[in-house]
Amino acid sequence: MSGFTLPSATLLAQSVLSGVFVGALYGLLGLGLSLSWGLLKLINLAHFGFAFLAAYLCYQMASMGIDPLLTLLVIVPLFFALGAALHAAMARFEITPFNSLLLTFGLTGIIEALIQSIWTADFRKLESSYGDHTWKVAGLYVPLPELITLALAAGLSLAVWGVLRYTDLGKALRASAEDAPIAAAFGIHQRRNALLLAGTCSALASVAGVCLALGFTLAPSQIYAWVGVVFAAVMLGGLGRALAPLIAGIVIGVSEAVTMAVTAPSWAPLVSFTLLIAILLLRPGRVA
Amino acid sequence: MTPAASTVPAAEAGQAATAAAGPSAAWRVPLAIVAAAVALAFMPWLGLPAFYDSLLYLVLHWIVLATSWNILSGYTGYFSFGHGAFFGGGLYTSATLMDKAGWPFLWTLPAAALVACVLGLVVGAIVFRVKGVRGEVFALLTLAVTFVLGTVIVNTPIDGGNGVSLAGVAVPKIGPTPSATFYLLALAAAAVTLLAAWGIAVSKLGAGLFAIHDDEDAAEVMGVPTYRYKLIALGISCALAGLAGGIHALFLNYVTVGEVFTITVPLTVVLMSILGGTRHWAGPAVGAVAITLLLYSFTAADYAIAGKAMIGVILIAAILFMPDGILPRLQRAWARRWPAPAAPACAPLPAAAAAAQRAAAPTPGAGPVLLRTRALAKSFRGVRALAGVDVEVRSGEILGLIGPNGSGKSTFINVVSGHFVPSAGSVVFEGRELAGRAAHRIAQSGIARTYQIPRPFAHQSVLDNVALAAMFGGGIGSPTAARQEAMTWLSFAGLQDKAQVRPDELNLHQRKFLELARALASRPRLVLLDEVLCGLTPSEIDDAVALVRRIRDQGATVVFVEHVMRAVMALTDRVVVFDQGGVLAEGPAAEVMQRPEVMIAYLGAPQAGLAGDVDA
Secondary structure (H helix, E strand, C coil): CCCCCCCHHHHHHHHHHHHHHHHHHHHHHHHHHHHHHHHHHHCCCCHHHHHHHHHHHHHHHHHHHCCCCCEECCCCEHHHHHHHHHHHHHCCCCCHHHHHHHHHHHHHHHHHHHHHHHHHCCCCCCCCHHHHHHHECCCCCEEHHHHHHHHHHHHHHHHHEEEEEEEEHHHHHHHHHHHHHHHHHHHCCCCHHHHHHHHHHHHHHHHHHHHHHHHEEEHHHHHHHHHHHHHHHHHHHHHHHCCCHHHHHHHHHHHHHHHHHHHHHHHHHHHHHHHHHHHHHCCHHHHH | CCCCCCCCCCCCCCCHHHHHCCCHHCCHHHHHHHHHHHHCHHHHHHHCHHHHHHHHHHHHHHHHHHHHHHHHHHHCCCCCHHHHHHHHHHHHHHHHHHHCCCHHHHCCCHHHHHHHHHHHHHHHHHCCCCCCCCCCHHHHHHHHHHHHHHHHHCCCCCCCCHHHHHHHCCCCCCCCCHHHHHHHHHHHHHHHHHHHHHHHHCCHHHHHHHHHHHHHHHHHHCCCHHHHHHHHHHHHHHHHHHHHHHHHHHHHEEECCHHHHCHHHHHHHHHHHHHHHHCCCCHHHHHHHHHHHHHHHHHCCCCCHHHHHHHHHHHHHHHCCCCCCHHEEEEHHHHHHHHHHHHHCCCCHHHHHHHHHCCCCCCCCCEEEEEEEEEEEECCCEEEEEEEEEEEEECCEEEECCCCCCHHHHHHHHHCCCCCCCCCEEEEEECECCCCHHHHHHHHHCCCCCCCCCCCCCCCHHHHHHHHHHHHCHHHHHHHHHHHHHHHHHHHCCCCEEEEEEEECHHHHHHHHHHHHHHCCCCCEEEEEEEECCCCCCHHHHHHHHHHHHHHHHHCEEEEEECHHHHHHHCEEEEEECCEEEEEEEECHHHHHHCCHHHHHHCCCCCCCCCCCCCC
16 A cells, blocks of 8 residues: 555546546447447446457557558458447347347457457557657657547547437437437338447447557457446446547546546546446446 | 247246146255255365366356346346445455455455345445436446445555465365365355245245336335345345355455456356246356356366457347247247146135125125225325325225226325325224335235226236236235135136136136236235226126125225216115215215215306307
8 A cells, every 4th residue: 555645736637637538448448338238138248358359450550661640541441331330230139238248248358369360469569650650748658559549439439429319310319329219210210220239339339449559568368457447437428429438438438547646546546436336336327 | 028928828937837836846956956065065075177176166156146137137127237336345355354354265255245144234225215226227226336435445455556465364174175165155155145036936025026027116106125035035145145245355366456346247147047937946057057068168278368359249149039048948849748736736725715704794885984094185296196195995885986097086095095195184994094104014013906998917817917916915924825825816817727827818808807817916905996998898897897786795895996887876885976076976976966066066067157169
């Protein structure tokens, strides 16, 4: 135990900033999870597997000299198709939400084994020109990869929010989530919409994966390290909502970063999980 | 939890089949467990290589963990992802006591079980109080508890971040070698765990837990103390996990938080239990043996990665193709080859015998007051469903509750039966105040109810559905005696031929009668019937009317909510008319229905005093 030390104002500001950055990634990872859970009633643990698979693909292509952001052109359509295919399979078997959790956990295990057999269990770090750029603004360091993550997270969350709120597709999706048979009776093409949404969720996971590759070291075992905290962000925000995961992610990221600055880094999980417990106990209806 | 209710007709799964074989056969299972454990205890002296001891230790270790998990999660459907926390609690208790306090290893084991048990009871006492915490919420909550506990341990002197080394602790000489000692300890733990899992499955406790799995609210209303039962199951489950943790601490010799407080432990036990079958006491053990040996065969052949993928494939295949698990699947195949005797093992008691035990047939409407409500009120976020209701129910009468939709009739039933807690007012039954009491207490004090839409326990036979009410509402201790009592009431309702089928094979008419049999099996003094006739054909209504009359003739008082006026007129001694949450009128049906205010409430206001330009 390192005990409590009062950090300087600059250090505190820097940790708040890094909390915002890591929180943006929590939010980006949580966005697809929240949509899938809230609107499709599927708890997709494979979301994390997809994100890491995308991260490794990005790493592989970048090490062959392709710009990491350009890899999105390949990765996003690929994962859209993967997500839609997974959904088609789960819809075919009429999986309950709880069984979807177990099934996608099995899938995540397979993805983990696949990654390990191709890229080994060693830590991998993507080297790109993005990593060299760090600006100093008002005494605070702002690294470019993190900034890209924040921009992507904010942009995508806003875009999804706009689609859900203002387009016919968004209204149809929300109606299906509320009462599927009635929505179908009103002529909503549920199967097509669900495939589209499931594909989008996986595509969002793959974007998060590219951000992960830009900013973090990768190892297959790290897949599970993100599960708890991202679930906390999703629940704190509420299911099936677009902007909430980002906001909740940043709240958790900042509180973790400040905890780390004030006490020791090993205390950080306490914040997110205590928050999660509190939410689940006080607002269980939010999930069910 | 499992989507496939009963795909194979008349297939009896799990405990029902075991117990239906009769009391003499019931002792075969524990004898077999003990005999197997004794036989396996000679293993270390066979001179096999030491590595077999360790492999078998791991198999037994996972049997304990998976089976203990199943006692709460499999039986009740509350899937806990926090088994790692309770296992880890026991492990660190044992490690700390050995390392820091210098306790001998064997003495730390009861402490490990105790600490894990207390931990589980504390978590359960909080979590089970919140009504919405079921399914995914309970799973995530217990997982979060695991990580919180792990974080606390790693940051405090219990672990200190570097793990605890137990290199200096002596392994007691129970077996010829240290690995044999661990094997023997795990064997004993596995035997105890399996005995506990079996004992619970065939007892009243197990019946209550299985009912919670199918419909917790209905179980509570039938007299199952759901909160206490869940807590007991969690306590036993955690104590056994803690015991496994205590043994495992010294087996590992070096313990770290990162390996214990993870998602891996709960997911492995979930996988094992689902694969084997969660509704059977032996299911998780079957799954544990299969998975452990499979994983071992992969790691031994240096295909650890393929093994990891294989686990994923098995989990997916199990959920898609065998949602009930291996064991129930085998049992069904067995039942098809060797069909069980169709007749129940217990002879039905003649209904007349039950009637004879009752007091002399009461004279309608003349009895003393059985139930009295005073200013009974219930509001839902400002909507007053009941606004100060005074009703008296006299012993031996049939009282009809009528009124337009939304007038508060069903709410009245729900409040009196304890399904809802009243906002204000009192409910006095046989001189005792019931308002605010838990629903299972009300059921036990002699009030039973039916649901408008029948809510049978889908995974249990019709007989066991009724036996549950006899056990909990009627206070019968032994499941066998309860089944005999249940058979009486099934015959009473004309369902004796359907005793062994699942409720989903009954038609609506039969399911309504099952609701009645279930309500009667607790031998209530007051029966609350919520629209039993709704949805029935005219001839079925005639049957049901005759049945309700016979219920009263048996000695029970009946309150029934009904819209079918023909039945109300034929059956009731008295009616109470509800309107807008209050009592509008009461008296004999024929007289009350003539009153203008009742006609207005039913047919809408003709606005007699005004000009007739409103089109009614």
